[in-house]
Amino acid sequence: MKFLRQAINGVRSARSFSSSAVSRKDFIQDLYVKELKSYKAPPPAKDAHVGAVKQYTIPPAPKAPSLPSDVAAELNAYDASEPSKDAAPKAAATTTTETAGEGAETFLAFLEKDEPKAEAHH
Structure with a gap:
């Protein structure tokens, strides 16, 4: 136990004694800064x-x-280059035979109709 205390105190005393960073100079950094300050661009x-x-x-x-x-x-x-209404494609005007000539009410009634139930397989 006594040895442990001495080791801890020795470590504490070693930590308290350190060289100050201010007293140490970095010569390379000083030289670099001096060269930077003295540089003149051509x-x-x-x-x-x-x-x-x-x-x-x-x-x-x-x-x-x-x-x-x-x-x-x-x-x-311009009038000659414009297509006539008779030459318009008729594919867009064709509808299915079920809904052709029927109104919106008939179409909605068709949508609301129940689907036929599938037969159960025994």
Whole structure:
């Protein structure tokens, strides 16, 4: 037990005696900071930007829109290019034979109708 106390006291005394970080100097850090402070960047060359920056040119002014000289011919050409109502596809207009010609009430009644029960297999 006595040996244990001496060992603990020895450790405590060793911990209390340490060198101060302030008294130790880091010569490498001091040299690095001194070199950083003394560094001067070289002056830029006069033509350093040549080749790295494109010359700016103003884009040409847009033209003002103009009316066509022959409006009637333009309208006729548009009417000719527009598809007629008779040529519309009829696939969208087809419906099933059950609901064709029936109203919404008949359709809702069809939906509310009970499903036929499946026959039980014995």
